[in-house]
Amino acid sequence: MTEATAPFTPEQDAISDGKNRVWKKFRSHRSALFGGILVAFFVAIALLAPVLPIPDPAATDWGAVRKAPSAAHWMGTDEIGRDVLSRLIWGAQASLLAGVVSVGIALALGVPLGILAGYFGGWTDAVISRCTEALLAAPFLILAIALAAFLGPSLTNAMIAIGISATPIFIRLTRGQVLTVRSEDYVDSALAIGLPTPKILRRYILPNVLPPILVQATLTIATAIIAEASLSFLGLGQQAPAPSWGSMLNTAKNFLNQAPWMAMWPGISIFLVVLGFNLLGDGLRDALDPREH
Secondary structure, rough: OOOOOOOOOHHHHHHHHHHHHHHHHHHOOHHHHHHHHHHHHHHHHHHHOOOOOOOOOOOOOOOOOOOOOOOOOOOOEEEOEEEHHHHHHHHHHHHHHHHHHHHHHHHHHHHHHHHHHHHHHHHHHHHHHHHHHHOOOOOOOHHHHHHHHHHHOOOOHHHHHHHHHHHHHHHHHHHHHHHHHHHOOHHHHHHHOOHHHHHHHHHHHHHHHHHHHHHHHHHHHHHHHHHHHHHHOOOOOOOOOOOOHHHHHHHHHHOOOOOHHHHHHHHHHHHHHHHHHHHHEEEEEEEHOOHHO
């Protein structure tokens, strides 16, 4: 005798319908699908780097210095004979890790502070908002460079610097979204029946401010990847001999005439992965926009 399946509640049906509408809208966004494919490709090669049949990215070959692309080295070699394709694939790990971890730090710091500022208001909002404005007064990349120089050159410190620099963006966005949701009738009703503040924040505030935060996080990953490449280019990010697209460009700038492929491939990779995240973010923004449903 089979067990009866519990029927879906109206709330579960609404959630399921909402997910289906979001997915249908996203699938119809061709550029977003293309961006998702680009992102998935770079994530895949970064994860599979340890098992792919490629040379050691730090292995030198003095007999193959600055060799043009060939059957032996599909993307050529660099100034000390290292395989550019191998370094490109391993460098994808550093760039994607920097993007994801940096945005994770910004979310962990920015979203709670934004919720506190928007929900409680008063002096809490005043203090958080003034500190946010002070950080926003400095350009994002300049602040990241200053923090990375203060913390010291390493990929970990670069991710921390980028994450802190991106935090004000999420504080301001979250605060604005919370102010909008805070004025809704269902929040007033929850307050009227005496629900505790943590439950209101968890059940009514956070779920309704997450969609724009998710979109912003996707777009900020692209910005963080560019920032990591910039810091590595300046010697403040990933340190040699570990590969990084930014450090590869830093080396390649000295050999643009003799070996242009050294700069071409990491430049194209940065362009494609940033394009992918931007297209993916645009698609998520359109799919999650309640006005489109």
